[in-house]
Amino acid sequence: QVQLQESGPGLVKPSDTLSLTCAVSGYSISSSHWWGWIRQPPGKGLEWIGYIYDSETAYYNPSLKSRVTMSVDTAKNQFSLKLTSVTAVDTAVFYCARKLRGSYSFDYWGQGTLVTVSS
Amino acid sequence: EIVLTQSPGTLSLSPGERATLSCRASQSVSSSYLAWYQQKPGRAPRLLIYDASSRATGIPDRFSGSGSGTDFTLTISRLEPEDFAVYYCQQYDSSRMYTFGQGTKLEIK
Numbered sequence: 001q002v003q004l005q006e007s008g009p010g011l012v013k014p015s016d017t018l019s020l021t022c023a024v025s026g027y028s029i030s031s032s033h034w035w036g037w038i039r040q041p042p043g044k045g046l047e048w049i050g051y052i053y054d055s056e057t058a059y060y061n062p063s064l065k066s067r068v069t070m071s072v073d074t075a076k077n078q079f080s081l082k083l084t085s086v087t088a089v090d091t092a093v094f095y096c097a098r099k100l101r102g103s104y105s106f107d108y109w110g111q112g113t114l115v116t117v118s119s
Numbered sequence: 120e121i122v123l124t125q126s127p128g129t130l131s132l133s134p135g136e137r138a139t140l141s142c143r144a145s146q147s148v149s150s151s152y153l154a155w156y157q158q159k160p161g162r163a164p165r166l167l168i169y170d171a172s173s174r175a176t177g178i179p180d181r182f183s184g185s186g187s188g189t190d191f192t193l194t195i196s197r198l199e200p201e202d203f204a205v206y207y208c209q210q211y212d213s214s215r216m217y218t219f220g221q222g223t224k225l226e227i228k
Contacts, residue, residue: 048217059215104211105154109163
């Protein structure tokens with residue numbers, strides 16, 4: 001059973017860097033899949049942040065590209081998100097997810113973690 | 120960027136009724152690139168339909184997807200109490216960008 005679990009600080013100060021990790025269990029992150037991040041501001045809709053295949057291949061939402069970096073740690077079977085220069089508008093529930101192979105959708109999701117940007 | 124517009128914003132129906140949810144794209148979307156999700160309060164989205172009409176693993180056959188080009192539909196043939204939730208459509212385009220619709224809330228009448 002594939003499981004994803006987000007972790008990281010629940011509170012980040014404005015202008016700081018938001019850092020989250022997604023631990024994957026029941027499946028090797030090295031297997032041919034894309035691993036992504038999606039966020040959802042409180043009471044609002046979903047926004048794709050980006051996804052990563054391996055240490056050299058990642059795609060990001062153009063609106064966030066200048067502030068986003070994703071990485072993978074195959075030894076720990078996890079992947080990570082860094083979002084720099086955060087402001088209050090970055091407050092959201094952040095989900096990690098696995099892209100369904102052969103399709104352009106996300107079949108496994110973490111439970112989500114709320115990150116609040118506030119001083 | 121392709122914009123997805125879902126309608127209606129809220130749909131009020133009773134258990135046992137048929138639900139029809141619409142997703143309209145601002146440009147043509149490949150059927151292979153259209154998906155539907157269900158989200159309940161405090162929970163992560165759940166993949167229902169991918170490639171516009173293929174049910175994800177474990178999804179009951181009362182859920183079906185159809186459409187092509189700019190108009191896509193999610194149909195729930197007979198509503199069960201657990202189906203009342205928010206539904207999102209999602210697309211992928213050639214610029215390697217994913218976007219979601221704003222959601223349709225399906226509520227009990």
